[in-house]
Amino acid sequence: MAETDTKTPRERYRTLVRAEIKERAREQIATTGASALSLNAIAKQMGMSGPALYRYYASRDELITELIKDAYRSLADALRSASAAGADLAALAHTLRAWALEDPQRYLLIYGTPVPGYHAPDDITLISSETMAILLDACIALPSDSPATPFDAHLADHRDWADGHPASPAVLHRALSFWARLHGVLSLELAGHFTGMGFDPAMFFAAELDDLLAH
Amino acid sequence: MAETDTKTPRERYRTLVRAEIKERAREQIATTGASALSLNAIAKQMGMSGPALYRYYASRDELITELIKDAYRSLADALRSASAAGADLAALAHTLRAWALEDPQRYLLIYGTPVPGYHAPDDITLISSETMAILLDACIALPSDSPATPFDAHLADHRDWADGHPASPAVLHRALSFWARLHGVLSLELAGHFTGMGFDPAMFFAAELDDLLAH
């Protein structure tokens, strides 16, 4: 019992419609941004009237939350498969950038401006911790010859987030820097802050990555 | 002839009401975020009926644009006065962080998720270029002993954004890195991605800054 199989035709139909709704929502968000997502428009697009959607998603927030979860999962999948294919830290960085550019709004769904009221469910932090684990694995493979900083010492006492990962404080620090710096370049690029400045964002990204790996 | 003085009582009143509207909008955004800003709510709060506000701001977008401009100006002011007081790059960084933490939503108004349709007016890029100039001034004062990178060479040919500033490509690169890295840490912190991880964001910020200045 507790069959999670798609057994009954009703369940089949339900999950199918849910999937289509989510797909339409994904398309809509990709073009107009998450704030402009309209359940009504999706319903009309699917040939049914507004409130019918509420049989499938209890609220607009629930639908967005589902999309956020999917985004986290997609990112974790991309990084995991790259890592499984033997990608080092540099390759992982380019995987991240490619994933972000593939659908900028999906990246912003995760790392963009949060809604003040919204609080992420627990399962999201679970998937996000998997991403962090992949990152830590890649960082631990790299030789680290930098001297210990005060922040390293601080991290030695605050490493709950590493979730039992056998990484030295210096490695934790490296992972955090990796994350923050790549996000810095990427988010400025995606937000369009480089448009009109003339230079190539890809080269800036590569330069930041080089600096990250060299020091 | 083109009197910008607050002469007529009508103009006085008008600018006063406009200011109050903007102030209420600022408060509302600070608590609920920019996406939840409601002209109707502001009007009711001020004791007048909905459409009355449209005498003062042509649209919701115009009001938000005004707030964005104010945010840019406020940041430029903060950095300029710090710079005038003899602040070096490190002090400038802490000025930036303090300004961001003082009103996170104001920071996100500038650097947060952009609305896909929205295009910034020209005067905004003007103010933002002033911020960049201050940053470049601070970067040029620092000795740079790093070897030239490919990105430096690229910047030598794509330096229109520096707007005639006498800075070497290496300095331009340093300014961009400064901007992107601090934004990376700050935006992750403001978006709440560090909450629950246990470590102190301020120490991470300081560590990133140290690394930036050391290399």
Added chain:
DNA sequence: AAGGTTCGTGGTAGCCTCTAACGAAACCTT
């Protein structure tokens, strides 16, 4: 004091989210 400008109002259109009540269709059981 008369005239023109501006302000605030209510009304309205058109969106949106979301609830409630009602037929109708599909499913499962017997």
Added chain:
DNA sequence: AAGGTTTCGTTAGAGGCTACCACGAACCTT
């Protein structure tokens, strides 16, 4: 196969929003 039950999709409606219009009222200017 027939009946009962669950689920679906509909319309109606509450309450919110942006934004436009037309009208009366206040105001400043002349």
